[in-house]
Every structure is written in C-alpha cells, then in structure tokens.
Amino acid sequence: MRIQKIIDLGKANEPNQVELGRKDDTKVHKMFLDHTGSHLLIALSSTEVLYVNRNGQKVRPLARWKGQLVESVGWNKALGTESSTGPILVGTAQGQILEAELSASEGGLFGPAPDLYFRPLYVLNEEGGPAPVCSLEAERGPDGRIFVIATTRQRLFQFIGRAAEGAEAQGFLGLFAVYTDHPPPFREFPSSLGYSELAFYTPKLRSAPRAFAWMMGDGVLYGALDNGRPDSLLSEEHVWEYPEGVGPGASPPLAIVLTQFHFLLLLADRVEAVCTLTGQVVLRDHFLEKFGPLKHMVKDSSTGHLWAYTERAVFRYHVQREARDVWRTYLDMNRFDLAKEYCRERPDCLDTVLVREADFCFRQRRYLESARCYALTQSYFEEIALKFLEARQEEALAEFLQRKLASLKPAERTQATLLTTWLTELYLSRLGALQGDPEALNLYRETRERFRTFLSSPRHKEWLFASRASIHELLASHGDTEHMVYFAVIMQDYERVVAYHCQHEAYEEALAVLARHRDPQLFYKFSPILIRHIPRQLVDAWIELGSRLDARQLIPALVNYSQGGEAQQVSQAIRYMEFCVNVLGETEQAIHNYLLSLYARGQPASLLAYLEQAGASPHRVHYDLKYALRLCAEHGHHRACVHVYKVLELYEEAVDLALQVDVDLAKQCADLPEEDEELRKKLWLKIARHVVQEEEDVQTAMACLASCPLLKIEDVLPFFPDFVTIDHFKEAICSSLKAYNHHIQELQREMEEATASAQRIRRDLQELRGRYGTVEPQDKCATCDFPLLNRPFYLFLCGHMFHADCLLQAVRPGLPAYKQARLEELQRKLGAAPPPTKGSARAKEAEGGAAAAGPSREQLKADLDELVAAECVYCGELMIRSIDRPFIDPQRYEEEHLSWL
Template sequence: MASLFDQYEDAQSRPGYQQQRASEPFMQSGIVSARLEDETPIFSKKKINFTPTQPITYLVISNNQLCLAMGKNMLLRIDLDNPDKIDELEVLRAQDDKIHKLFLDPTGSHLLIALESQECLYLSRNSRKAKNLSKWRSHLIECVGWNKLAGNEVSTGPILVGTRTGTIWESEISSADQGLFGSNPDQYFKHLYTLGEVDSPSPVCCIEVERIVEGKCFIIATTNKRLYQFFAVMPEGGENPVYQSVFNNYMEEPPGFLEFPAEVGYSDLALYTQKLRSSPRAFAWMTGSGVYFGSLDYNRQGSMLADAQQWPYPTSNDGNTKQPNSIVLTQFHFLLMFPDRMSAICTLNGQLTYEDIAPVKFGRLLRMIKDPTKGTVWSYTENAVFRYYIARESRDVWQMYLGMGKFDLAKEYCKDRPECLDKVQTKQAEHYFKTGKYIESAMYYALTHSYFEEIALKFIEAKQEEALKVFLTKKLTNLKTEDKTQMTMLVTWIIELYLNKLGQLKDDRDSSFPATQEEFHKFLMQSKLKECLQNNRTAIYELIASHGNVEDLVFFAVLIQDYERVLSHHIQHEDYTLALEVLARHGDRDLVYRFSPVLMQHVPRELVKTWIEMGRRLEPRRLIPALVSHHQAQGNEQVNQAICYLEFCVNQLHVEDQAIHNYLLSLYARHAPHQLITYLESQGQNAQNVGYDLKYALRLCAEHNLHRACVHIYTTMELYEEAVDLALKEDVELAKLNADRPEDDEDLRKKLWLKIARHVVEEEKDVRKAMACLPNCDLLKIEDILPFFPDFVTIDHFKEAICSSLQEYNKHIEELKEEMEEATESARRIRQDIQDMRNKYGVVNAQEKCASCLFPLLNRGFYLFPCGHMFHGDCLVREVYPHLSSSKKATLDDIQRKLGETSRDAPGRSHKQKEASTSNAQQSRETLKQELDDIVAVECVYCGEIMLKSIDKPLIDESDAKEWL
C-alpha cells in the first residue's frame, strides 16, 4: 500500500476539459477556454494509484498530512513528504458506532474525530492511540474554527467548535503529557454562543476565525441558510475562554446575518488566502440557490463582505440544477463538487471554465477539500482518491478584466506576455480617446504597436496638438539610440509643435508661456537627443529661425555648444557683457582668439580678467591682435589692460615669446616710460637671457629719447663705451655705475673712468669732483688724470691726492717686503722638512707580507710608506700603472726598459772597460730608480689621491661582470 501512495504523482490522468454546452445561460457572456492550443490545461486531474481495502468515508488533508477514514473504524495517516510510512490504526471499539467527520488543524498535528455517538476523539501526530475528549460528550461536532496564529505542533491554541444544535464552544487541546497517566488533552470546553433561528436550531456548518490588524478579531459562522459575522477587539493576555469577549457584544443584540433560501440541510464556506498566515482576501458561500461570492474588506464597518454577488449553480446534462456537496475557492475560481462531476466557475464573470465528469466505475463523488497550508486540491469517492492540478490559473484573467474595463488589473496579469499587454494598452488608449481624455490616450497609444501614421492622423483630425505632442514624445522615449531616422523625424516634429505652441502663447500673452518654454528646453536637454540634435543642427536652426524665436535659438545654440553663433548673436546686439560671460563660461580658446579684438574695445577690463583666469590655456601671441586694437580706439583703459595682461604673461606665466616682450616694451616706451626701467632691470643684463629684441628695444628707446633705458640696453649689449658716453649726457653717477660693469677688462674699465674724469674736468670744470673719481676706481692714479687739468691750476687742488698717492706707494712697498720675508722663511722650513724625511726610517719584521700579492715581503725589493703599507717593487708598479696618464705610462715603460739594459754586461770587454762601464751604469741606474720612485712611490696607492679618485669606480669591472654572467 505504501508503494502505491509513493507513486501517486505518476498516476493516471484524465483530460481536464469537456466542451461546454451552448444551452447554459452563463455561457453566453463569452467563455474563456480552460486551455489554449499551445498550453497545458489550467485544471487537470490525476487519480492516486491507491485501492482502499474498505469504502472511504471521509478524508482531510493539511500541511501534506493526509488522514483517511475507511469503513467504520479504520484510519490511515500518510505524510505525503514521506509516503513510504503509512500509519494504519483502529479508532473504534463499538460495532454500532462510526466516524461522522474528521478535522485536521493547519499544522497537520492535531486530528479530531467526531463520532455519530456524539463523542469526539483526539489523535496527535506522534500518537497512535486516540483519546476521548470527555468534556465534548453529548455534542455532535459539525465544524472547527482553528487558531491559525496560536496553533502549533504541541497545542491547538484556543479554537471554536460548532455543533449540530447550533451552539458554538471554545476549547484548547494539547498533545503534551499524553503518557499512561497523563492529563486529558482537552483543557477546557466552554459554551460561548448559540445561533438562534426562528424554527428549529440549525447546525453550525462552517466557522472561520481570523485575527487582523490592531488586535481585531473577525469570526464568520454559517448555517444551512444564514451567514453570521462577529467583530471585536481582543484583549491582550486575556483569560480563557479568549473569544468570550467577542460574543459578549452580541448577547443583547444578535449579530447581523445574510440569509438565503435553503433546499438542503447543509452549506459550505471557502476562503482564499494568498499567503500562509495572512488574512483571507475572498470568500465563497455555498447557499441553496447558488454561490455567494465576494471579497473581504477589513476596513469596512458593520460587515466585511464587499463586492459580493451570487452566481447560480451550473446545470447538469439533463438540464437540472443540482446542489453541490462541497466548494473550494482558488484565486480566480470556485470549484463545485457534485456527485457526478466537478465544475470550475470563474469568479470574475461566472463563466464555466472547467468541468470534469466522474467515471461511474469509481462511484459517487463524496467531497472536495483543499490543503489550507500547501494549497493542493483533492477529491474522493468510496473507492478512489483524486488530486487536481492548477497550472497558471491567471493566464487568461487579463481578457476578463479587459472586457470589464479594468485595464490596470488586465495589465497586471499579462505583463509577462507582450502580445497580450499590447492588446490591453490599445483598448485602453481607444477608451480614453472615445471619452475625450486625449492626453491619457496618447500616452497609451505610444506604448502599443499600432500603426504610427494612423494614430498620429487621429489626433491631427481631432485637432489635439498637445495630445499629438505627448504621443510623439512617448514614442521618442521608447526608441533605441540606433533608430536614427525615426528619432530625427520625431524630434523635428515635436520641435515644430512646441514652436507653434510657444508662438501662439506669446501672441496671446498667456501666463503659461514660461512653463511651456521651460518644458521645451527640458525636452531639448535630454541626453538621448544630443547626437540627433548635433547631426541635424542646420535644419533645427532654420526651423526655429522661421518662427522668429530668437531666445530659443540662442538656447539651442548654447545647448549644442555652438558658442560661435551665440557670441555672434550677442555681439550683433551689442550685448558685450553677456557675450563675455558665454566666452568665460565655456572657455573655447579659438573663440577667445576670434572675438577678443571686438570685446577688447568695449569691455577691456573684464576681458583681461577672463584671459588671466584662463592662464596657460591661452597662447598670448595669438591675443596680440586684440591687444593692438587700442590703437584704433585710442583708449587709455585698453592700453592699461593690455599692459596688465602682458605683465601677467611675463611675471606670472614666465612667457619667453619675444613678440610678447617686444610689445610690452613698446607699450612701456609709448605710454608708461616710468615702468620701462623696472622692466629692463627685471630682465637682467645677460644678452642671452633677456626676452626682448635688444636692437629693437634700443631703436625704440632712442626714438622716444629714453636715454637711461638706452644706457641699460647698451650695457646689456656690452657696449660700455657707448653706454658711458650716453650716460655722461644724463648723469655722471649713472656713467660711474656703468663704468664698473666690465669687471674682467681692467684696461676698458680704466678707459671708461678716464672718460668720466675728463668729462668732469673739461665739461663741468670741477677739479674736486674729478679728484673724487680716484677713490671710486682703484685703477686710476693722480698721474693719469693730471694731463686733463689746465696748465695754470694750482697744486693746492692736488696736494691731498698726491700725498695720499705717495702714502699708498709706501704702504705697498712695505707689504712687498713682508711677503718676501715670509717666502724666505717658508723655503727654509721646506728644506728642513726634506732633510728630516730623508733620515726617517721604519722597522720591517721577517713575517711581513706584501699588501698587494700577500707573499713574504723580504723575498725581493720593496717599498715602505709612512702609513704602514708595504709593497714589492714590481707589485707597486702593477698597482699604480692603471691609474697613470698615457705620458707617464710611456715614461715608466721606458725607465723599466733602460733598467733592464743596464743590468746586462756587454760581452768581449776588458776588465778595466767593465769596471768603467759598471761605474757609469751604476750612476745611470740610480738616476733611473730615482725617476721610477718619483712616478710610483710619491704616495701610497691605498692611502693617497689614487684611492680617492677611484671611489666612484665599481668594485666589479663591467667586462668581468658580463663574463661571469
């Protein structure tokens, strides 16, 4: 049996749709098929591959926990999440009793078994033995209102119970402490209310409890012909029974109710909850004459049933209307279970969307139930169990909402189906157009795939330019960037509409003109249109100009950064300040160069300020045409501002362009000669470093008789004689200052001072002033200037100068004597030091080694230095040789060669000849050794200058490093 339930998903299936009958009245409103040709049916049924051993009498399911009653006392419990384990147990001992109904809580943990003997048993999920609820005796239970918020696997929380006699009770059941001596699971069973009716009491068929916001409680209870509503605010932490406060409000005055004629003794109530533990959204009540369906509005006062209407039951094949035995409510359908069929009715329009005829071989359909937690739908007969599958229930809902004119809801349910969404939006646009809401119509037409020309023509014929503009704008928004042709057409058309509207508003002096113009500007400023506007600027210029709209023409030019046109416009209208603001704001260098000559004549100060702010972004040379424009204007302000900018270029930007310096110098010479010397001095007197052209400057200054400036320029050109000659015409002190300039040429300096002395004597006839030149120049003597004086000048004028000269000569002679004595003493000391050095000696031990080769030192001739380093003679030569110059290397090679020759005796000589030769060779050898010592032994190779000079040389030679690598 377990394996059969394990395979229930793969069971046999039946087609879920049968052709509806045209004779049925509710079919005439336009039924929506339960399935499309290319889609699976909305509803389908599968039979569970299960054959009961006894007739099925009742079935409940919750949270995938299925409980099945068979025969009189057999009960099956199946966990559909683990269908291998089936729990089968007997719950009754009395042979004459049988199960009336089963009730399973939303968690699937608590099962109530109502018996025909008016007793009630309780079975928890973890128990295999049903317990008798003693407090519930003498009551035939018809319904249970579970506590969806407080209920859990251990306790049901406070629940409501409806009986056959119309009474409502409160109880709470706990599965804790159910051992051998455990307490009873029913903690209390308290009567709360009785549904009184005019005739005999009716059974409580259904009861639903909902806790909503702010502690409010909402209870629906139904009988076979009435629906009651109870409302109250539940107190926090109240004592049991907790629902007593709800029903206390209706003890004096009965609650309101709905009543329908009853043809049978039962009814059924179904609620639809979208999410677990959320409040229901809709209800469906199975009455005697049809299904009463509506939504639940928790904000309403008095009754929460809203938008309710009654749908008649569908007729059967024989044309009769039968009473269903149960009802299930889904999102858009209520499912009615008849003994021979199941019918699905759409809650939106009452259409029959699905009908399933039950096979006769399985017997009569008993009941249909829905898992309140998982949402699955089940039905059963005495011999079979079925499951119904619901696939995309909302797929065709959009058409129903569309037919009802509820466009927003229609779009909500087809938003993932573009072709359907397009139909909805087209219908909505047509609806708005027919009702005169042209703006809304345009917005929705733009979202559809309707023919563009047809829609545009509709608005043109209706003379709705504003709606047409909205339509075009919305269409433009939906275009992609690559749709350049369509974008160009739409943009041009929209601009034309805006211009027409602006022209009309301006002519009528309408107050909405500024807002419309701002809207037009915002349209043009869209980043998406930037490329289109740039590519079609000429056409748009002509379009705006054809309307005479100068303001918007300027705005468009600024928008596309066509500042040349903007500047030309402002200058043509003599609005130079605004033109300069545009120029300064955007800083286009080419435009600055082009328009500066005009602006310099009208706003020179502001223009120069802009130039300075732009700094190095400008090339000063290219601004010279604007700077020279003052010649035509003859304005001092232009000249001052030109000088100001050129000074900025020279002093701040350190511009070296000779044209800039020459023009600044020319402005100084013509208009500000008092600043010229300052400029020349700031440039220095190095002819190679000055920024201006010396010859041009000299010619310009001479032309304007600026002698001091000419003197400075002569000096910079090192034409000192010309500088002194010109300075003597202006100021003797200036001549003296320039006479000392040639510091390295004493003859020239003396000549320049003689010029000054001669000028003072011959031109100024001032002997004292001429004599004052002697202290200023140490090269002049009294005898140098005496020839310039007249023959009859008395010696009194020279007495002081002659005495001073003689005293200086005497002082100089004394200084020479002192220097000679110091030199004699120094020579004596040097000779003494040389003699001392010759007598100096050092001690060498037998174990000493050469500092170069590290072999014993005494093996051959060696050198001992005062620093303590010792070298073999040949080792020292080898160490010193690489550091010698080429000439000294040649000399050293020659000395070594000669020493080698003197060490060999010539063969064939007599004894006397050999003695004479040996004597001469000895003298020559000593001389050579002395020369050798002077080259290699002047200083220690490790402590002298050779070591210091080699400090920047690498320790590893480059060639060695390459060889090692």
C-alpha cells in the same frame, strides 16, 4: 469494527490505521481536519464525536460533545498548535455555536479528557427557528479584532468584535456576548439546497484570507475579504449563477473549493471549475461510475492541492500556473492594470494588453494616457504618429515621441535625432501659437516649462547633444532667442551664449558667462570684442583666472585695444602685463617685449625701473635686448638705452650716449669693464675729452683723474687748449712725477733681486754636476728583483734602482692619456732611429743629416728620460696620486676572483 486510515503525505506508503471501536451500524457523518493536519474530529451519525491526534495512537471520544450532531468547525489558526487546538468554534445541526478546546495530552486511565471545555455561545435562527450551522470560519485581524462568519441554509452571518479582557481574552465568549440583545448582520437568499458551504482563499498557510465563496441555493456568492472595514468583512460581492445543469432542481452541488481565480463545484459525477472573474465554466471533469458517486471535496491549505473522494477512491488535483491566462480575462474586462500584472513576464502578451489599453484610451479621448501606452508597444511608429496627427492632438503626440525617445537604445542614433528634432518643432509651434494669446497665458507657461524640462532632461541629454546643430537651426528659424540661449547653456555651448550676448551688446552678461565657466578658449576668442567695451572688468576676470590663461594669446586683443593710445587703454593693458610678470612670474619673451612697448608709450617712468629690476645679465633678462634698444631709441628714452647698452656690454656706445644725458651716468658705465683695463681707460678718456672739450671744465677733468687710477695727466693734457695755464694741473703733474720716480725705484729693486737669484741658480747647478751614486754588483731592480746590471737601468737620488723597461712599465699606468700617447710615440721613434756608429766622419755626417730630418736618437732618449725618470716612481707624486687606485684592476677583477675559487 470500523478502521480509519490516516495518511501522512510525507510517508504515503505507511498509512496509520486507527480503530474507531464501533460494531453497530453507526456511520461517519462528517470529518474535520485542522489547517496543520494535527487534529481530526470525526462526527458520527449517533451524535457522538471522536478525536484523533496525529501523534496519538488511539481514538478518544469526546464526552462533553455527546448528543450534538456537529455540522461545522471553525479552527483557531492563530493559537492552534500540534498539541492543542486553542479555543475553537463548533456548529451543530440544532443551530448552536459552541466554543471548545481540545488537548492531545494522554494521562492514562484517570488522566484528563481531551475536551477541556465545551460551552454554548449563540444560536442561529432561520425562518423563525434554529437552523443548522453549515459553515464556520474564524479569523483575527491585525488590529486585534475577531471576525466570525457562520452560514445556514439561506443566511450568512457576520460576527465582528474584540475578545473579552482577562482570562477569557483568547476565547470567543466576549465576541458573541455583544450580540445577545440584537442579532448580527446577515445576507439572506430565498432559494435553498437544504445545506450551504463556505470556502476561503488563503495564499499561504498562516496568512489572512483574501476572498470567499458561499455555495447556496441561488448560486455562489463571491467577494473579497477586507478586515479594514468597520462593519463588514465582505466587499466586492457578486452572485454567480450556477452553470447550466447545476442547481437545486437539477444536479445540486455537493461541495465548493476556492482557489485564486476559480471556484470548483463538486457534483455527484463530475467537477466543474468556474472562473471567479467571468462566471464561465473553464473545466468539466467527469468521473467513472465504477468509483461510485463523489462525496466531498476539500483543499489542503499548506500545499494548495485539492482532494475529492468517493466511497471507493480518493482523487487529487494539482493546480499549476492558474494565472497564466487570467490576463486575457482582465483584458476583456478592460482592467488593464491587472492584465499587465499577470503577463509582465510575457512580453508578447504585455504588448497586446498595452495596445488594447492605448486603443481604449484613444477611443475615450484620453489622449495623453493613450500616448503613454502606445510608447510602450511595438506598434509601428508611423501609424501611431499619424493617428495623433489626424486627431490634431499635438500634445499627446509630443508625449508619445518623448516616451519613445526615452526607450531608444544608444545605437539608435538616427531615430533619436529624428525624435528630438520633431519634438522641438512641436514645442516651438505650440509656444508660437500660444504666445500672443493673453487668455492662454497659463497654458503658455505650462508648455514652456515642459519644453524646458525636455531640453534639460538628463535622460535625453545624449540625444539632444547629438542633434544640437539642427535644434539650434529650428530655434533660430522660430526666432526663439530665449530658448536658444537656454539650450546652449544646457548643452554647455557657452560660445553660442557669449556670442548671443555680444550681438545684443550685453557685454557684462557675456563676461559673466565666461567668468562662470572659466574656459580659456572662449576668453581668447571674445576678449578682442569685450575689451573695447568693458576693459577694466575684462582685465579683472583675466587676473582672477591667473595661470589658467595663456597671456600670449591675449596679446592680440590688447594690441588692438591699446592702438588708440589713450591713457586708460594703455593702463589696463599694463595692469594685466604687470600681473603676468610680477605675480605669475611669466618668462615668455613676447610678454616682456609687449610690456616694454607699453611702458615706452605710456609710462616712461616705469620703463627704466623695469629694466633695472630685470638685471644687467644678458642671459637672465626675458626681453629681447635688440628690440628694447630700438624701442627706447624710437621714443627717445636715452637713460633706458644706456641701460640696454650696458646689458649688451657695449660700453663705448653706453658712454657715448650717457655723455649726452649725464656725465655721472657715463662714469658709472666707464667703470663696468673691470677685467679690461685698456677699455676702461679708453672710456674714461672719452669722458675726459667730453668734459674738457665740450664742457671746458678743468676741475671736472681733474676729478676724472682722481676717479680712474688708469688715467695720467699726460693722457689728458692733449685735450686741453694751449691757453690753459699750468696752475690748474700743477698738483696733478707733481703727483705724476712722484709716481714715475717710485716706479723707477721699484724696477731697480726687482733687477737686483733677479741678479741675486740667477747667481744662486748657477751655484746649485755646479753642485748638481758633482753628485753621483754607487751601484754594487749584487744590487737588484726594485720592481722585478733581478740583478740590476744585466739591463739598462735608472738610479735615483733616493736610492731606488730600476731596470729601464721595469720603470717604464711601472710609470705608464699612472700617466695621463696624452702623456701615455707621447710615451708610445717616443718608443716608436727610438725603435725606428738608426743605431749610433763610432768614429768616422761619414758617421758624423749621417748623424748630422738625421738631425736635420728630425730629432736625434740622443734627443729622443732625453725626452723619454724626462717623461719616465723625472722622479722616482716610489717616492714621487705618482705614488701619492695612486693612493685611491684599487689593488686589482676592475677589468680583471672577475678573472682574479674566479682564479681563487
């Protein structure tokens, strides 16, 4: 009885033994395992086929398959599952291609058979008769098309089409029906091994295959699989001859397995791996004779492992890092893109590839491509640059330099400066050579555009900014003013741009640059130049910037501009200064002083209006009063001078000057010192004297008397000449006499009232001398509650009584600081004063001497009484003022608080 071992690699130590149930000499012809490892077909030499499912416990014969020697199986990778194979293709030794479907379900003794159906589809012919179907592969494309590749000993057939509609949509019947009337396309080779084998390379388990290898008599046909082509799945085909010692006449290959870059040929005693890129043998692995001859070799599509076996042993190949040296092969084939792809993670190898690619392009005179590659290598910079210089390829050199510049690190400033300067020189030389050639106009424009792209590139901005001085020198040496301005704008070096426009008298363009970038410092620098040529536009720009400009720094430009004294010049300066004062609210003295000077020179009518608007308070005006006075005096603006005098409170000078202009103006000035009647009277006397002596106008002089009540007729009379008749001021004299009479009556009434008041005071004093109070022996001090008569005491009319020291202690805290100091001084002097003595003349003399030296003891006591006993401490104002005083002194609050805890 034959036993079949099925080993699950996840449980390699627990093989599943399956009995084939055969006792005769029938041998296993071939075995076929699907891509999931769920379905196994065992083809016997007796034309029987057995089916084993991974989840099943026994071998099940396929009755419908009996009589067919199966040579190949095309599994359904799209529809196959663990329980069903879906529609599959079966190739036989008789050249038939059949369709079948297997199910793993077991229904007992009378259950359904595993082979659901088994039907013929097509017969492959070779040399006029049916030929064994050596290999079958079926694939479905993303567009729904079906691709079937079948091989015989010498031919490779392709079936391409779509599945039939309806119930058979998942099968292959519709595909093969198309080729009933005409044969499918095929490739044929003359030599034969007597068999052939087809292998696919699939990166992942259920992904589409990418390459194929067909082992046949003439060698190995290798190529790519492209399911996008309409008429053929095969592309990029190439036949690799067998290595020496391998072939139909020598040691024929038994099987073939395809990996990503190699196909492996199985021979009876060894395995040879051949590179699919070069056809060279990269591995020969010989097997010992004790294992017996090799039988077959397959690939596990899920893990990528390769399995080879003899009758006695099974061998496994584990492919690791197959692509590690592929880059060298691609490099030798000059397929640089693929070489770079397979060494991208190995910088040293990548550099080798780039150098080879650059050299190759240089030899092919593809200099720009060569420059781009050289820029990515670690080759010596000087060698590469010299190489392009010797070849006179300045454009390629510029490309190389530009890419090198982009690869520099921030710390490599010296190299960046060198490269940017060199690139600028190359571009400028190229532009200079092309500029005068009309036939090279397009090339000139293209070069200019590349140069500007280089100058404005954000990647190079940092390096260009660091090298801007040397680049400007280069641009100047080449006389390229256009790019000088362009580069200055890019570098935001607007000072250079504005200076360029000013040098070429393009003042409006210069102002446009200033207005666009709104840099105050540039306005300060170039305003002196621009204001001489476009004053109105410049002032408009100043006004537009508003408070961003410091008007003080623009005054020098305005001063130089307005020195000519022309009306237009002064008006523009005034326009801006008025904007600063009236709109921006500038309070800077220099600005107001300059506006005053402009008004004094060009607009006198606005001068007085400005001064009056500024106000009459010397602390609120923003101009220098002395400067304004001198300025107005120099230009003869007397009314403005009078106003400044008034602000300075120099009223006499204001009246004196106003009398030269207008008497009414002088009168206004004379009324200003409201608090000083003497000065006001003096000012009015000046006006009266001027009216009488200078204008000889008696009526106006009399009007002055009516305007100022301080003036009397007798004050004015000395100013009149002797010949003036009294009739002119008879009314004034009469009014004055009446006023004197009324004043005398008022004085008499006041004297009578003062006499009556004095009599009342004398009466009150007499009454006070007779008032007294009674102190009983049991009376106590209102503060300490001890008997009152034990110590000196005070008695108040309100009835409160205090010991002298208790009253002193109660009054002291409520006294102001200066009175407390006075109280301490009096106490100190009383303590130092000698006690009084009785009787003798000598005591009186001592007392008289002490009085001469200082206040007497009695005087000190009287002063102390006046300070302490002026009012009752409980009934007087002192108690009222203490209403908001805390009961506990804040300084002692914490102490009192702790005492209660």
